[in-house]
Amino acid sequence: MRNILLILYVVLSLVAAGQDAKQGVAKEEILRTNPYLQNPTNAGITVSWQTNVPCYSWVEYGLDTAHMQRAHTLIAGQVISNNKLNKIRINDLEKGKKYYYRVHSREIIEFKPYKKVFGEEYVSPFYSFSLPTDGKEEFTALVFNDLHQKRELMDALIKVVREGGVEYDFVVFNGDCIDDPSTEAQAIESISYFNDRVGASSKPVIYIRGNHEIRGAFSMDFTTLFDYAGGKSYGAFSWGDTRIVMLDCGEDKPDDHWVYYGLNDFNNFRREQVEFLNAEHASAAFKKAAKRILIHHIPLWNSPQAAENETDKYQPCTEMWGDLIAAEPYNLILNAHTHRFASFKKGAIPVVIGGGNTMNSASVMVLTNKSLECYNTNGEQILNLEI
Structure with missing residues (x-):
């Protein structure tokens, strides 16, 4: 009888343990987004996914796929893990060299103080990137604006780029591209x-906020999806001999407008950027830059x-910014917001x-350090401007 009870206890224990055990997912189900490159500054780059x-x-x-190093994110001595959003910085890179990389994500099924249970591991294909050298290196960048999450617009415009044989180094989304993000899922999709x-797995992408990225339940967390130069939603970086300055204009209505319910304070945020601009x-x-380009969503x-x-x-x-910017030797200012293409001069600044x-x-x-070309969805050139 005792042996029977012991066997029954063991069987019931194993059944209970099996019920408590957590099951992992298949490796092909681990990845939610492909990796995307950001913040190509200070001889480093950030890989996000x-x-x-x-x-x-x-x-x-x-520098080749046979000799690889490992990078992960450390904070106060701990490797960031048991998370879903990754922003892993690779530093001390050689400028002008072609690097290869791939991302790894190994599921953590159980994360306890003295026990970790791991599941399957996803390994991406190899991707590559290069950082610009200092000096007079030429570049080509794409700038999109006001897509309002319309995939047909993105498809039509990138088709124009591809059919034109444009090779580019990085991409800027100048606001109102991910409008009114109500959920994380909507924004990420x-x-x-x-x-x-x-x-974007091989070309760095920069997402500048427009006024519509500021609206919606997920808008306050929107910037957490990116790694910005300088750690703010505004900033500056150099590509070759060109300095690119980016500003965050905030909303297009006063802070006390009823639609904001007293939850905005963009006046102080813009004053903060006055300090940034002065510095x-x-x-x-x-x-020392040979060219200086300013990009922000709402036109001054x-x-x-x-x-x-x-x-x-x-x-x-x-x-707040108009006189400050007009007094500086900018070679070009790029804006959006009005939903109507325009080209003119403010003083000497195009x-x-x-x-x-x-x-x-x-x-x-299509922006280079020498020119700006603009195209419509039919592939017709609507501007060819020498910088």
């Missing part, structure tokens, strides 16, 4: 679609041909405003 389950993730990288279309304009990087100045309803009556950025969010109004910019 999302997983569907908590993982320990790392990046393998090297749209970002992933755009990233995959521009090859940037005084910096050696800005002063509108085209003389603009209709009255294209111009926001509320213009705090113009009031200003170009990207097109709208329909097939008939959308545009893509």
Whole structure:
């Protein structure tokens, strides 16, 4: 009888243990997004990606695929793990060299103080990237704006780029591309679609906020999906001999507008950027640059041909930043927001405003350190500007 009870106890214990054991997912179910490159500054780059389950993730990288190093994120001595969002920085890279990398994500099924249970491991294909050298290296960048999550616009514009044989080094999304993000899933789905279309696994991408990225339940967490130069949603970086400055204009209505329910304070945020601009304009990087390009979503100045309803009556950025920027030797300013393509000059500075969010109004910019070309969805060139 005792033996029977013992056997029954063992069987019941094994059944209970099996019921408590957590099951992992198949390796092909681990990845949520492909890796996307960001923040190519200071001889380093950030590799970002999302997983569907908590993982320990790392990046393998090297000058060839046979000799690889490992990078993972450490904070206060701990490897960041048991998470889904990855932003892994690779530092001390050689500029001008071609690097290969791949990402690893190993599922963590159980994470206890004295016990870790791991599941399957996803390993990506190899991707490659290069960082610019200092000096007069030429570059080509794509600039999109006001896509409003419309995939047909992205498809049409990237088709123009590909059919034109344009080889580019990085991509800027200048606001209102991921509009009104209400959930993380919505934001990630749209970002992933755009990233995959521009090859963000090999080309760094920069997402500048427009006023629509600031609206929606997920808007406060939107910037956590990216690694910005300087750690803010505004900043500056150099590519070759060109300095690129980016600003975050905030909302297009006053902070006390009823629609914000008292939850905005963009006036102080814009004043913070006044301090940034003063420091940037005084910096050696800005002063020694051969070219200086400013990118932000809401225009400080509108085209003389603009209709009255294209111009926001509320213009705090113009009031706070206008004189400061107009006094500096910028070679080009790129804007968006009005949904109408325009090109004009503010003093000696060329200003170009990207097109709208329909097939008939959308545009893509092809920016180099020598010129700016703009195209519509039909592939027709609508601007060819020497910088």
